[in-house]
Amino acid sequence: MMQVANNSYLAGLLEGRPFADRGDALNRLRAGAVERVGVLSLPSTRDEDWRFTDLAPLTKMCFQPYRGVPAIVESDIARYSIAESAQRLVFVDGVYAPQLSSPLNGGIVVSSLAAALPAHAAAIVADLGRRALFDNNAFTALNTAFLNDGALVLLPRNAALDTPVHLLFVATRKEAAAHPRCLVLAGAGSRATVIEEYVALTEDAYLTNAVGEFVLADDAQLTHVRVQRESRQAFHIGHSAVALAHGSRYHGIHAGFGARLSRFNLDVVQNAEGAECEIGGLAIIDGSQLADTHSSIDHARAHGVSRQQHKCIVGGSARAVFNGRIVVRQGAQLTNSAQSSRNLLLSERARVDTKPQLEIFADDVKCAHGATVGQLDADEVFYLKSRGLSESVARSLLTYAFGAEILHAIPVASLRDRLEKMLLAQTERA
Amino acid sequence: MIRQDSKTLLEVRGLRATVNGIEILKGMDLTVKAGEVHAIMGPNGSGKSTFAKVLAGHPAYVVTGGSVLFEGKDLFALAPEERARAGLFLGFQYPIEIPGVANAQFLRLAYNTVQTQRGKDELDPLEFDDFVREKMKLLEMNPDFLDRSVNEGFSGGEKKRNEILQMALLEPRVAILDETDSGLDIDALRIVAGGVNQLANKDNAIVLVTHYQRLLNYIEPDYVHVTEAGRIVKTGPKSLALELESRGYDWVSAAAGAAA
Numbered sequence: 286m287m288q289v290a291n292n293s294y295l296a297g298l299l300e301g302r303p304f305a306d307r308g309d310a311l312n313r314l315r316a317g318a319v320e321r322v323g324v325l326s327l328p329s330t331r332d333e334d335w336r337f338t339d340l341a342p343l344t345k346m347c348f349q350p351y352r353g354v355p356a357i358v359e360s361d362i363a364r365y366s367i368a369e370s371a372q373r374l375v376f377v378d379g380v381y382a383p384q385l386s387s388p389l390n391g392g393i394v395v396s397s398l399a400a401a402l403p404a405h406a407a408a409i410v411a412d413l414g415r416r417a418l419f420d421n422n423a424f425t426a427l428n429t430a431f432l433n434d435g436a437l438v439l440l441p442r443n444a445a446l447d448t449p450v451h452l453l454f455v456a457t458r459k460e461a462a463a464h465p466r467c468l469v470l471a472g473a474g475s476r477a478t479v480i481e482e483y484v485a486l487t488e489d490a491y492l493t494n495a496v497g498e499f500v501l502a503d504d505a506q507l508t509h510v511r512v513q514r515e516s517r518q519a520f521h522i523g524h525s526a527v528a529l530a531h532g533s534r535y536h537g538i539h540a541g542f543g544a545r546l547s548r549f550n551l552d553v554v555q556n557a558e559g560a561e562c563e564i565g566g567l568a569i570i571d572g573s574q575l576a577d578t579h580s581s582i583d584h585a586r587a588h589g590v591s592r593q594q595h596k597c598i599v600g601g602s603a604r605a606v607f608n609g610r611i612v613v614r615q616g617a618q619l620t621n622s623a624q625s626s627r628n629l630l631l632s633e634r635a636r637v638d639t640k641p642q643l644e645i646f647a648d649d650v651k652c653a654h655g656a657t658v659g660q661l662d663a664d665e666v667f668y669l670k671s672r673g674l675s676e677s678v679a680r681s682l683l684t685y686a687f688g689a690e691i692l693h694a695i696p697v698a699s700l701r702d703r704l705e706k707m708l709l710a711q712t713e714r715a
Numbered sequence: 716m717i718r719q720d721s722k723t724l725l726e727v728r729g730l731r732a733t734v735n736g737i738e739i740l741k742g743m744d745l746t747v748k749a750g751e752v753h754a755i756m757g758p759n760g761s762g763k764s765t766f767a768k769v770l771a772g773h774p775a776y777v778v779t780g781g782s783v784l785f786e787g788k789d790l791f792a793l794a795p796e797e798r799a800r801a802g803l804f805l806g807f808q809y810p811i812e813i814p815g816v817a818n819a820q821f822l823r824l825a826y827n828t829v830q831t832q833r834g835k836d837e838l839d840p841l842e843f844d845d846f847v848r849e850k851m852k853l854l855e856m857n858p859d860f861l862d863r864s865v866n867e868g869f870s871g872g873e874k875k876r877n878e879i880l881q882m883a884l885l886e887p888r889v890a891i892l893d894e895t896d897s898g899l900d901i902d903a904l905r906i907v908a909g910g911v912n913q914l915a916n917k918d919n920a921i922v923l924v925t926h927y928q929r930l931l932n933y934i935e936p937d938y939v940h941v942t943e944a945g946r947i948v949k950t951g952p953k954s955l956a957l958e959l960e961s962r963g964y965d966w967v968s969a970a971a972g973a974a975a
Contacts, residue, residue, distance in 0.1 A: 662811075663774060663775070664811055665811050665813060667771075667772075667773055667774060667795060668807065668810070668811040668813075669813075669821075669825075670772075670794070670795040670796040670799070671771050671772070671795055671796075671798075671799055671804075671805050671807075672799055672821075672825035672828075672881060672885070673796050673799040673800045673825050673828040673829045673832070673885070674796060674824060674825060674828055675796055675828075676794075676796070678824070678828075679796075682813075682816055682821075682824070683813065683816075685815070685816070686813055686814060686815030686816040686864075687815060688815070689815040689816075690814050690815040693815065
């Protein structure tokens with residue numbers, strides 16, 4: 286019975302798929318995804334991976350993709366502009382907004398995927414849909430079924446982008462369903478910083494179902510800042526898939542502030558020797574928000590390094606979930622992996638479920654992990670009070686500091702300052 | 716400096732306190748007047764650090780008896796932050812590391828809070844920067860410490876200098892320095908002690924809690940008190956510290972035991 290309801294809900298989301306058959310290079314991928322959506326069902330809390338995140342609130346509402354042209358102007362999004370960024374791509378309710386974007390089409394490509402498809406079909410088809418797998422992920426399948434446009438960053442061999450690329454996804458419409466897509470192809474030895482940011486000009490409920498693929502060739506270096514600041518009524522489902530080749534390095538900073546219900550899947554596959562990833566995650570929620578992060582770091586080859594720190598600050602009756610899977614395969618000797626999950630509960634009703642999940646099949650590896658859940662440290666509070674700070678100022682400063690440790694790693698000063706101010710405002714409210 | 720007409724800043728009478736239900740302070744008595752430097756010495760576990768924390772209002776300690784007047788007012792009627800604003804300062808034995816909070820931000824917040832309490836103007840970040848850099852010279856501190864997180868990754872000596880910097884900024888009436896000399900090499904000790912000496916004046920008082928006599932070569936106390944099992948069992952001039960250094964603590968407790 287439930288199965289039927291779930292399937293019909295998925296089918297409903299698939300309705301209004303505007304680009305079923307455009308005869309472009311993505312046809313096969315889309316068709317495969319459409320078929321898969323028909324087979325898969327919406328996850329329920331009986332699925333181990335969704336045990337703590339009940340999608341019932343989502344299924345009580347209907348969301349349809351927006352088909353029109355973006356109706357906002359520069360001044361509407363001025364507050365999100367990032368001074369350091371020279372290239373920006375803006376998507377409004379899932380639709381590319383050329384008038385708000387500043388693409389780049391040289392050796393380095395920063396462009397709408399649809400616009401770049403004719404010229405770069407081979408490179409795009411080789412990776413698109415092959416990193417963010419949708420066989421067992423209904424939302425990723427749904428996103429892929431809608432795949433028509435998206436953000437493309439293409440870095441040729443040894444290319445270096447000195448200014449960050451800003452991919453800005455703006456929600457403006459009640460009950461809209463957007464399926465944003467990012468594809469970042471970093472050629473051998475290339476370097477770039479990409480900011481993927483989700484913001485809202487509406488306070489209503491809508492659905493963002495985003496998928497990003499980040500493919501790093503040998504020795505490439507990518508810094509990926511992912512900022513989720515959706516409306517407090519929104520549903521945000523995100524999936525970032527990272528593929529790391531020999532000697533490449535991925536630095537991810539993923540911060541989630543918004544959404545009524547958010548789920549972020551991060552899949553990192555270190556498929557060659559000497560790949561390295563460093564990941565900082567932060568979820569700061571209160572009220573009745575739910576933020577669920579599921580990460581998987583797969584060490585398939587030797588000499589890999591991964592560092593992951595995930596933090597949750599949970600107030601009100603909010604609920605955070607962290608599931609951190611680390612796989613070290615048989616051949617992945619001398620892997621060095623460290624994971625920490627630290628969680629701050631600001632109220633009696635706040636809740637966090639954290640689960641490290643280590644699967645180690647190699648025998649000569651170094652893997653450390655730890656999880657803590659707690660309140661603010663009484664000695665730290667006392668230290669600040671002994672300097673004259675009031676209890677509330679001391680608590681908000683320490684809460685801020687707890688989260689700021691993650692945000693400090695953002696290499697773009699204006700964005701870092703902006704997010705730190707948001708964090709401070711949120712901690713002062715708590 | 717001892718002057719008969721000095722104002723009494725701190726008056727402790729029969730102070731008793733427990734931690735986790737165990738009584739640590741069993742009747743401390745101490746009178747501190749303006750302009751004085753006191754040293755509280757004693758073996759480990761004799762209650763001297765507990766005494767410092769109880770005065771500052773550490774929540775783990777429960778006051779079970781006695782009284783403390785701070786400039787004539789009941790100290791225990793004040794919350795820890797109110798004690799700090801009123802002019803009581805505790806230099807921590809183990810200063811707390813606060814990753815994520817810039818030292819400059821913390822110092823300015825503390826300074827402005829206390830300034831406001833005293834009816835004086837706050838300093839904006841630029842004004843404060845000039846002001847704090849001047850104070851840092853006193854402790855030969857590198858200005859880089861302003862940009863780093865509070866105490867994070869600081870060496871033992873750097874942490875203690877940062878404590879004395881806070882004392883310099885907050886200008887307390889009574890500063891209690893808990894084991895400020897522990898973990899310091901001789902150069903750091905000289906610098907920290909030099910800073911304390913420059914901050915001492917006729918209107919404030921300093922209480923040094925220390926295990927070793929070494930610090931007292933640099934900061935000369937007017938009184939040396941010896942603690943034993945939660946009480947002050949002997950008080951003497953500076954020379955008492957030297958005597959403790961050469962003879963240890965046992966003879967004091969033996970003498971105190973005999974007297975009792």
